[in-house]
Amino acid sequence: MSSSIISTHNLSICYADGTTALSDVSVEIERGKTTAILGGNGAGKSSLLLTFNGILKPSTGTVRFNNESISYQAKDLLALRKQVGMVFQSPDTQLFSASVFEDISFGLMNLGLPENEIRRRAEDIMQKTGISALQNKPTHWLSFGQKKRIAIAGVLVMQPDVMLLDEPTSGLDPQGEIEIIALLTNLARELGLTLIMATHDLDLVAMQCHNAIVLSEGRVLFQGTVKDMFHQTEMLQNAGLRLTRIGELMKTLETHDGFEFQELALTISEARKELKHALIKIQENLSHDE
Amino acid sequence: MLNLDAYAYSSKLRALHPIQKLFIAFPPLLFGLWVNRPSISIVILLSMCVLVVGFGRTSFWVWLKLMTLPAIFLTLGLLGVLVEWSSENETFTWWINMFGFYFGVTPNGLNKSFHIGLNALAAVSCLYFLALTTPLGDLLRTFYQLKVPKLICELMSMMYRFIFLLIETAETIHTAQVSRLSNATIKSRYRSFSTLVFRMFVRSHHLASEQFTALESRGYQGELTVLNPTTQSTPVLGFVMPAVLYSLIISVYFTA
Numbered sequence: 169m170s171s172s173i174i175s176t177h178n179l180s181i182c183y184a185d186g187t188t189a190l191s192d193v194s195v196e197i198e199r200g201k202t203t204a205i206l207g208g209n210g211a212g213k214s215s216l217l218l219t220f221n222g223i224l225k226p227s228t229g230t231v232r233f234n235n236e237s238i239s240y241q242a243k244d245l246l247a248l249r250k251q252v253g254m255v256f257q258s259p260d261t262q263l264f265s266a267s268v269f270e271d272i273s274f275g276l277m278n279l280g281l282p283e284n285e286i287r288r289r290a291e292d293i294m295q296k297t298g299i300s301a302l303q304n305k306p307t308h309w310l311s312f313g314q315k316k317r318i319a320i321a322g323v324l325v326m327q328p329d330v331m332l333l334d335e336p337t338s339g340l341d342p343q344g345e346i347e348i349i350a351l352l353t354n355l356a357r358e359l360g361l362t363l364i365m366a367t368h369d370l371d372l373v374a375m376q377c378h379n380a381i382v383l384s385e386g387r388v389l390f391q392g393t394v395k396d397m398f399h400q401t402e403m404l405q406n407a408g409l410r411l412t413r414i415g416e417l418m419k420t421l422e423t424h425d426g427f428e429f430q431e432l433a434l435t436i437s438e439a440r441k442e443l444k445h446a447l448i449k450i451q452e453n454l455s456h457d458e
Numbered sequence: 459m460l461n462l463d464a465y466a467y468s469s470k471l472r473a474l475h476p477i478q479k480l481f482i483a484f485p486p487l488l489f490g491l492w493v494n495r496p497s498i499s500i501v502i503l504l505s506m507c508v509l510v511v512g513f514g515r516t517s518f519w520v521w522l523k524l525m526t527l528p529a530i531f532l533t534l535g536l537l538g539v540l541v542e543w544s545s546e547n548e549t550f551t552w553w554i555n556m557f558g559f560y561f562g563v564t565p566n567g568l569n570k571s572f573h574i575g576l577n578a579l580a581a582v583s584c585l586y587f588l589a590l591t592t593p594l595g596d597l598l599r600t601f602y603q604l605k606v607p608k609l610i611c612e613l614m615s616m617m618y619r620f621i622f623l624l625i626e627t628a629e630t631i632h633t634a635q636v637s638r639l640s641n642a643t644i645k646s647r648y649r650s651f652s653t654l655v656f657r658m659f660v661r662s663h664h665l666a667s668e669q670f671t672a673l674e675s676r677g678y679q680g681e682l683t684v685l686n687p688t689t690q691s692t693p694v695l696g697f698v699m700p701a702v703l704y705s706l707i708i709s710v711y712f713t714a
Binding site for chain 1: 463464467593594595615616618619622623665668669671672673674675676677678679682683684685686687
């Protein structure tokens, strides 16, 4: 099997009102990895996500899943959406039932599974996502973070190969953010999921994502590893992005204060390593001078 | 509405099967309306109070407060029955003279409005029994089982899910408007109310299209097929309660 699970080829999307959401987009998503889709507001991130599970049909170009062009027949779309699940930005758009269990069972019922299998899978996923205690409460009593978990569970329960996440951390408090990310990355590792997330959260990208795609005005500016992306300062600026805060600090220390680092540090742990290195070097130099 | 839902969820009678609860609420309701006798109405009213407060452990004051809500409508409605007019004043117990006519209350009218008032309150108490012990979600599932048309069930369940979202959105917009002094004058109040209504339509439309996309992503094929959370049990209490209630009502019917 090839290493790419989803790929697009010269994909363009024009809406009925004449606006172009995506133009000539050719990207590849690596299997089993976490890919970030970055870009300013209106860059086409959500549109790209929606082409991956066949909600948006390309005006020109193709989308391939497991090296086969997506077919837009109702039956094939159903099979595709079982394998490519999507978690929407606001759980309130996704949860349609006032009962947690009912909402989670929805996707499985659409797959036509037998009842006891559905119950087993639903119980299992509620335990994995830590929402078992919420299942007897109506949706409108729950907090945003809890609803987000249910939305994720409702998609995970279909046992997809790929999860599309639109702004997974937006609207969550810092604690909720950490919990959701830990949940997603643990489950991804455990189940061998491919995650694709559209996000603005650069710290999240630096810490959790392997690959990145940068979009600007519907075009691909960059595609590659996250490390490489953060090295292309000019491209980031054009896309309206920046380094992580830690990365900016490290860069400022390097350019303005004469620090010498070996690599560009983007996260706290990387920065600690670099700073320790730099300090030891300074001490060595000092003792050398004496 | 929000609170009613909360009371239903915390009621001790939630465990009863919704159909059992329908059997407690509806036969007395219909019987009471049909017989229209104060003694029966009082029995129903008291029984419902005992069931909701005694067995369901809902606070008595909550029940009383809720019962007084329809009282306003009832009073207005009963005024029409109570007050009669005539050119003579022989039959009236109390009367006033206006424009050459007598407006007043006759013993007959008093009796009649007392009957109607009690009867209406008894009927309302039956419905409150259902509302205070059965969350709408449970009731909807029963409607599915009772083969109520799917479209109606789906519409009801969507309305139930989104009414809270709608209230929340309306509150947010209202707060935003008030923070910009939308309530300064009568005129601006009317204007901001009309924008609020308009915005609600736009938001609802937007939400509906997003919801449709989200449903499609999970394989929606035109029907909201879901599974019941649990197969509901039918506790013995749920059979005993209507049995006791019916025999009580019937015995009062034949003795009085």
